[in-house]
Amino acid sequence: xxxxxxxxxxxxxxxxxxxxxxxxxxxxxxxxxxxxxxxxxxxxxxxxxxxxxxxxxxxxxxxxxxxxxxxxxxxxxxxxxxxxxxxxxxxxxxxxxxxxxxxxxxxxxxxxxxxxxxxxxxxxxxxxxxxxxxxxxxxxxxxxxxxxxxxxxxxxxxxxxxxxxxxxxxxxxxxxxxxxxxxxxxxxxxxxxxxxxxxxxxxxxxxxxxxxxxxxxxxxxxxxxxxxxxxxxxxxxxxxxxxxxxxxxxxxxxxxxxxxxxxxxxxxxxxxxxxxxxxxxxxxxxxxxxxxxxxxxxxxxxxxxxxxxxxxxxxxxxxxxxxxxxxxxxxxxxxxxxxxxxxxxxxxxxxxxxxxxxxxxxxxxxxxxxxxxxxxxxxxxxxxxxxxxxxxxxxxxxxxxxxxxxxxxxxxxxxxxxxxxxxxxxxxxxxxxxxxxxxxxxxxxxxxxxxxxxxxxxxxxxxxxxxxxxxxxxxxxxxxxxxxxxxxxxxxxxxxxxxxxxxxxxxxxxxxx
Amino acid sequence: xxxxxxxxxxxxxxxxxxxxxxxxxxxxxxxxxxxxxxxxxxxxxxxxxxxxxxxxxxxxxxxxxxxxxxxxxxxxxxxxxxxxxxxxxxxxxxxxxxxxxxxxxxxxxxxxxxxxxxxxxxxxxxxxxxxxxxxxxxxxxxxxxxxxxxxxxxxxxxxxxxxxxxxxxxxxxxxxxxxxxxxxxxxxxxxxxxxxxxxxxxxxxxxxxxxxxxxxxxxxxxxxxxxxxxxxxxxxxxxxxxxxxxxxxxxxxxxxxxxxxxxxxxxxxxxxxxxxxxxxxxxxxx
Numbered sequence: 074x075x076x077x078x079x080x081x082x083x084x085x086x087x088x089x090x091x092x093x094x095x096x097x098x099x100x101x102x103x104x105x106x107x108x109x110x111x112x113x114x115x116x117x118x119x120x121x122x123x124x125x126x127x128x129x130x131x132x133x134x135x136x137x138x139x140x141x142x143x144x145x146x147x148x149x150x151x152x153x154x155x156x157x158x159x160x161x162x163x164x165x166x167x168x169x170x171x172x173x174x175x176x177x178x179x180x181x182x183x184x185x186x187x188x189x190x191x192x193x194x195x196x197x198x199x200x201x202x203x204x205x206x207x208x209x210x211x212x213x214x215x216x217x218x219x220x221x222x223x224x225x226x227x228x229x230x231x232x233x234x235x236x237x238x239x240x241x242x243x244x245x246x247x248x249x250x251x252x253x254x255x256x257x258x259x260x261x262x263x264x265x266x267x268x269x270x271x272x273x274x275x276x277x278x279x280x281x282x283x284x285x286x287x288x289x290x291x292x293x294x295x296x297x298x299x300x301x302x303x304x305x306x307x308x309x310x311x312x313x314x315x316x317x318x319x320x321x322x323x324x325x326x327x328x329x330x331x332x333x334x335x336x337x338x339x340x341x342x343x344x345x346x347x348x349x350x351x352x353x354x355x356x357x358x359x360x361x362x363x364x365x366x367x368x369x370x371x372x373x374x375x376x377x378x379x380x381x382x383x384x385x386x387x388x389x390x391x392x393x394x395x396x397x398x399x400x401x402x403x404x405x406x407x408x409x410x411x412x413x414x415x416x417x418x419x420x421x422x423x424x425x426x427x428x429x430x431x432x433x434x435x436x437x438x439x440x441x442x443x444x445x446x447x448x449x450x451x452x453x454x455x456x457x458x459x460x461x462x463x464x465x466x467x468x469x470x471x472x473x474x475x476x477x478x479x480x481x482x483x484x485x486x487x488x489x490x491x492x493x494x495x496x497x498x499x500x501x502x503x504x505x506x507x508x509x510x511x512x513x514x515x516x517x518x519x520x521x522x523x524x525x526x527x528x529x530x531x532x533x534x535x536x537x538x539x540x541x542x543x544x545x546x547x548x549x550x551x552x553x554x555x556x557x558x559x560x561x562x563x564x565x566x567x568x569x570x571x572x573x574x575x576x577x578x579x580x581x582x583x584x585x586x
Numbered sequence: 587x588x589x590x591x592x593x594x595x596x597x598x599x600x601x602x603x604x605x606x607x608x609x610x611x612x613x614x615x616x617x618x619x620x621x622x623x624x625x626x627x628x629x630x631x632x633x634x635x636x637x638x639x640x641x642x643x644x645x646x647x648x649x650x651x652x653x654x655x656x657x658x659x660x661x662x663x664x665x666x667x668x669x670x671x672x673x674x675x676x677x678x679x680x681x682x683x684x685x686x687x688x689x690x691x692x693x694x695x696x697x698x699x700x701x702x703x704x705x706x707x708x709x710x711x712x713x714x715x716x717x718x719x720x721x722x723x724x725x726x727x728x729x730x731x732x733x734x735x736x737x738x739x740x741x742x743x744x745x746x747x748x749x750x751x752x753x754x755x756x757x758x759x760x761x762x763x764x765x766x767x768x769x770x771x772x773x774x775x776x777x778x779x780x781x782x783x784x785x786x787x788x789x790x791x792x793x794x795x796x797x798x799x800x801x802x803x804x805x806x807x808x809x810x811x812x813x814x815x816x817x818x819x820x821x822x823x824x825x826x827x828x829x830x831x832x833x834x835x836x837x838x839x840x841x842x843x844x845x846x847x848x849x850x851x852x853x854x855x856x857x858x859x860x861x862x863x864x865x866x867x868x869x870x871x872x
Contacts, residue, residue, distance in 0.1 A: 304830070304831070307831075330831070332652065332831065333831050336831065336832065336834065336835055339835070340834070381633075381635040384635045384638065385635070385638075385652065385653065437730070437812060437816060440831075443817055444652065444653060447631075447633065447653055447817055447818045448633050448635075448653055450631075450818065451631060451632065451633040451653075452633075454631075462817075462818055463816075464730065464816035464817050464818075465730065465816075466725040466726060466730060468726050469725065469726065469728075469730075
């Protein structure tokens with residue numbers, strides 16, 4: 074067979090094209106993924122011992138699920154493990170119908186007995202978010218009884234301080250609400266496979282959850298490393314020891330410092346934030362001079378330039394001009410309250426008063442708040458107040474708060490979405506406790522009216538009245554509206570917020586071969 | 587006579603010694619900055635967010651920090667804090683340490699054994715770790731304050747004075763002038779205060795000078811760890827700590843307090859070394 078010139082050109086062309094194609098394929102980076110996502114977290118998850126003390130974030134949202142959830146945008150409690158519910162006895166009794174076919178990560182079915190077991194853990198401990206009692210009506214129906222008829226009964230069932238439904242096999246002796254937590258078993262997207270106290274926890278996907286939702290897990294392991302110090306956590310992210318930093322935002326501390334977010338973003342890390350109904354404030358010791366005087370509380374409010382405070386954090390947070398809660402809080406926008414920066418007015422008030430040294434205390438473990446306190450101190454000095462700032466170790470700070478040995482302190486109101494309602498109770502309603510912020514006859518009455526109202530339209534109006542009463546009495550001096558933040562390496566994808574919490578069921582970590 | 591002798595030593599020896607002169611010059615420079623801080627610097631607490639994280643300029647020679655405060659003002663006011671705290675610690679430690687060391691060396695016997703073992707215990711624990719632990723305890727018990735920091739450092743710092751003084755007194759108590767004083771019936775307290783301690787003062791001054799540098803480092807270390815003097819009071823270690831999160835974007839926040847810590851430690855070490863040369867020569871001559 075003779076090779077013609079045309080055949081030669083044709084075969085040579087095919088050969089060269091094939092060679093080039095193969096070469097190009099070889100040059101292309103093959104995208105691969107890591108099996109493991111490592112989270113840096115401030116607190117131990119407390120997965121042994123007292124089951125009521127499980128830490129508030131990761132196990133509660135990665136391992137456990139709740140009967141209901143709270144959607145701030147609609148101010149509605151929405152179904153989760155419970156399909157629907159009936160309110161009885163004016164709201165003192167709620168009967169939940171459970172979804173069928175929900176499996177715990179050990180393959181056993183979630184039913185009314187598991188729900189009763191879970192909430193009995195809180196009942197026997199007289200926990201602050203415990204119901205009065207829980208009754209099993211049938212395998213998929215469970216009734217909760219409460220002492221009070223108020224909307225907080227729903228809030229308690231999804232609050233971050235409470236529990237999600239866990240298997241009775243989680244404790245020893247099995248099913249005993251007084252038992253010891255030995256292996257947390259939930260219905261959520263992950264299951265616990267290893268736990269070393271104060272060091273790390275290893276989680277793996279719960280196949281029953283993924284089968285139920287029709288999703289595919291993209292990681293094989295989720296490791297949570299405990300790194301208590303905030304600067305050390307940031308260094309762990311920078312060094313590659315962890316892939317993601319998340320906040321433990323339940324109580325105003327243990328989160329990625331907001332004053333470092335810009336530097337982290339500039340250095341290539343991804344910063345995800347979500348607004349939450351949470352406000353940092355200056356809280357007054359309003360039971361003694363000089364801040365038992367409403368005029369003095371207004372003087373502080375007028376003296377604070379909130380824009381400057383937001384600048385400390387490169388405006389990752391919003392200045393709190395438009396109310397004591399951010400506008401997305403139910404009824405806040407309608408309340409139409411506005412805090413002003415009015416130096417002359419503040420000076421006029423202060424000049425007419427005989428005020429001595431003001432003790433302003435701040436917890437030194439919160440670097441953000443130490444910065445804010447220094448700025449606020451200067452702003453108050455500018456209107457003639459003699460403010461002594463005391464930066465205190467956390468334990469000493471708490472002792473000073475308990476004993477009432479302060480005039481001003483940096484504190485917070487509100488919280489993540491699911492904590493918003495309970496914090497109305499914990500900050501503004503009796504009984505008197507160190508964590509209360511402001512109570513007066515009028516404010517307390519208005520706050521009580523909010524939490525007693527089951528109808529959300531009427532409740533919204535009551536929120537407006539409560540905000541106005543609190544504003545008129547200058548019960549707090551709001552500073553800035555907080556966010557919840559996730560900081561992740563550039564190769565981390567798929568982390569997303571649900572109800573203020575970061576979720577990891579669709580997360581993955583890119584790696585290049 | 588003694589005064590005349592001392593001034594002669596100052597003129598003829600100390601200022602002819604290069605180490606002494608340089609060290610003294612550095613310390614004098616920092617001390618003058620600290621003393622004149624209210625005149626030459628602005629209010630170290632004054633915030634101005636519009637001037638936040640500005641690099642060094644004519645208006646702000648050391649730049650500004652994360653609250654827009656003038657760093658020059660904070661650093662020179664920090665010199666007052668650091669030098670005051672370091673001098674207070676050194677003086678108290680010296681007084682306690684010298685007294686205990688002199689008593690231990692002079693009386694000997696069981697007193698010396700007990701004090702010696704106590705000194706051994708203190709020396710067995712790394713000083714900074716001990717300081718951190720003590721400040722931590724005081725923080726929890728009483729809150730952080732300057733006096734708690736001073737107390738915590740004094741508790742560990744007297745030991746070196748006691749050890750040195752004891753050694754010197756052990757040799758001095760066998761000298762003829764001490765034996766003569768005993769022979770004519772002088773009381774022990776008189777001999778200690780009038781004859782023994784004055785003759786031990788040279789090495790103690792050297793130790794105190796060198797120790798000042800260590801104390802400044804200790805205070806700065808505690809401040810850096812968040813255990814020392816607390817914000818908003820300007821203190822070098824604490825300013826350094828506040829700047830560590832901005833080291834890539836605003837390195838001047840860490841550079842200038844770091845420079846002043848280094849300079850002051852260098853100054854005291856040079857002066858101490860120089861004094862050692864001068865005073866040891868004097869001891870040899872007499």
